[in-house]
Amino acid sequence: MSVLEIRDLHVSVETEQGTKPILRGVDLTIRKGETHAIMGPNGSGKSTLAYTIAGHPKYTVDSGSITLDGEDVLAMSVDERARAGLFLAMQYPVEIPGVTVTNFLRTAKTAVEGEAPAIRGWIKDVRESMKNLRMEPAFAERNVNEGFSGGEKKRHEILQLELLKPQFAVLDETDSGLDVDALKIVSEGVNRAKENTGLGVLLITHYTRILRYIKPDFVHVFVAGKIAEQGGPELADRLENEGYDRFLVDAVVAP
Numbered sequence: 001m002s003v004l005e006i007r008d009l010h011v012s013v014e015t016e017q018g019t020k021p022i023l024r025g026v027d028l029t030i031r032k033g034e035t036h037a038i039m040g041p042n043g044s045g046k047s048t049l050a051y052t053i054a055g056h057p058k059y060t061v062d063s064g065s066i067t068l069d070g071e072d073v074l075a076m077s078v079d080e081r082a083r084a085g086l087f088l089a090m091q092y093p094v095e096i097p098g099v100t101v102t103n104f105l106r107t108a109k110t111a112v113e114g115e116a117p118a119i120r121g122w123i124k125d126v127r128e129s130m131k132n133l134r135m136e137p138a139f140a141e142r143n144v145n146e147g148f149s150g151g152e153k154k155r156h157e158i159l160q161l162e163l164l165k166p167q168f169a170v171l172d173e174t175d176s177g178l179d180v181d182a183l184k185i186v187s188e189g190v191n192r193a194k195e196n197t198g199l200g201v202l203l204i205t206h207y208t209r210i211l212r213y214i215k216p217d218f219v220h221v222f223v224a225g226k227i228a229e230q231g232g233p234e235l236a237d238r239l240e241n242e243g244y245d246r247f248l249v250d251a252v253v254a255p
């Protein structure tokens, strides 16, 4: 059984004012098939955790570890992380001039698998996944992220998820900017991946809305760079009612 383990992770970023510590001792264990929601106020470091797992060069790991089945993820390049089975939705956030969705997906699949997928089956898989996500076939011929709407970007992320079949996915604010219909379609895609491949999910979100569609097994409240509380799905319900105020008071009193 695959497991992604984060141990006492401390991460900082260089700013014009100097080194700024952001993550202050994060501990988290995600097993394959589990969905963990990370919730928390803005600025608490949720995206920093996602970027650190993704290997973004801006973020410096000062101490602690991230391992996948005991392998040192922090020692891996971004490509190696993808090959090891990590899916990081924010990995390719920028426009890629002249690269169509079709070509991008095939290149990504080839990089992850170590060989190009057989063309017939691949085309069928792409079509089927696009249909599942209610995407027009013409979308496949557009350039990656060029003029994509917020909703199209998210669907493109989930399309990658369906086709690349990773072991673990980190989804940062996948719900932001989606209307209810798009949110349902995107959530169905994640749920299909959970059912079909036993995907482990780290779902980062500020709001509880997406958790109505993607049911978390565990909920972690992130405050001031670490997990302040954890529980089951009922914790999300409580946050929906109470917000983050009670955590913020604690954070100020005991920084």
Ligand code: ADP
Pocket (backbone or CB within 6 Å): 013, 014, 015, 020, 022, 040, 041, 042, 043, 044, 045, 046, 047, 048, 049, 058
């Ligand atoms: P969240 O995703 O929970 O809103 P972030 O991880 O984006 O939080 O940010 C956590 C804190 O770290 C914030 O105070 C933010 O301003 C700061 N921060 C994050 N990334 C950078 C960066 N690249 N440069 C400077 N400060 C950053």
Ligand code: MG
Pocket (backbone or CB within 6 Å): 042, 043, 047
């Ligand atoms: Mg933020």
Ligand code: MG
Pocket (backbone or CB within 6 Å): 046, 047, 048, 173
């Ligand atoms: Mg964020």
